[in-house]
Amino acid sequence: NAGVxxxxxxxxxxxxxxxxxxxxQDMNHEYMSWYRQxxxxxxxxxxxxxxxxxxxxxxxxxxxxxxxxTTEDFPLRLLSAAPSQTSVYFCASSPRENYxxxxxxxxxxxxx
Amino acid sequence: xKEVEQDPGPxxxxxxxxxAFNCTYSNSASQSFFWYRQDCRKxxxxxxxxxSSGNEDGRFTAQLNRAxxxxxxxxxxSKLSDSATYLCVVAExxxxxxxxxxxxxxxxxxxx
Numbered sequence: 001n002a003g004v005x006x007x008x009x010x011x012x013x014x015x016x017x018x019x020x021x022x023x024x025q026d027m028n029h030e031y032m033s034w035y036r037q038x039x040x041x042x043x044x045x046x047x048x049x050x051x052x053x054x055x056x057x058x059x060x061x062x063x064x065x066x067x068x069x070t071t072e073d074f075p076l077r078l079l080s081a082a083p084s085q086t087s088v089y090f091c092a093s094s095p096r097e098n099y100x101x102x103x104x105x106x107x108x109x110x111x112x
Numbered sequence: 113x114k115e116v117e118q119d120p121g122p123x124x125x126x127x128x129x130x131x132a133f134n135c136t137y138s139n140s141a142s143q144s145f146f147w148y149r150q151d152c153r154k155x156x157x158x159x160x161x162x163x164s165s166g167n168e169d170g171r172f173t174a175q176l177n178r179a180x181x182x183x184x185x186x187x188x189x190s191k192l193s194d195s196a197t198y199l200c201v202v203a204e205x206x207x208x209x210x211x212x213x214x215x216x217x218x219x220x221x222x223x224x
Binding site for chain 2: 033035040041042043044045048058090097098099100101102103104105106
């Protein structure tokens with residue numbers, strides 16, 4: 001199993017550009033989430049999904065969209081990048097409620 | 113916002129020492145509890161779940177006190193490889209699913 005795979009690992013965007021961060025897992029996990037991690041702050045939940053076709057907002061959803069057309073994939077779209085979105089983004093998955101999450105290796109995004 | 117508070121650290125301890133981390137959480141309805149470790153510029157990795165009866169995994173012991181809303185992690189016989197940031201994580205049920213709230217982490221440096 002590859003686990004949770006995130007691409008790209010690094011990305012530089014200009015303000016106003018859009019892009020999609022990819023996340024795929026091969027563990028047949030129903031639960032998937034996107035987090036961002038900023039210096040001095042804990043990981044913050046952006047969006048999450050409890051299964052294919054079901055998504056919901058987390059703590060900091062503004063400026064981001066998600067979709068979950070398959071169990072395996074959970075892409076995160078930045079609609080119009082802003083410098084405040086410079087961060088490290090982690091995708092994570094879990095097989096069920098009240099169970100630990102497995103994280104991808106992260107995407108380091110810089111918006112200039 | 114639901115809060116998870118951790119010792120600010122950093123903790124600098126010699127090899128072989130015993131070190132304890134503490135964590136408090138604000139939501140009394142929290143359901144599940146975890147400790148993760150995060151190495152520099154890496155993703156968080158699940159270290160252990162925390163059960164009401166307390167649990168041990170080798171040199172690591174986790175305790176939960178629901179009445180005081182307090183979680184602890186004890187590391188015995190510290191190794192250089194234990195150097196990392198330790199994240200306290202609390203899961204609680206939101207509107208659609210259970211969600212994780214992360215503490216900001218406590219950095220541990222084990223010194224030769």
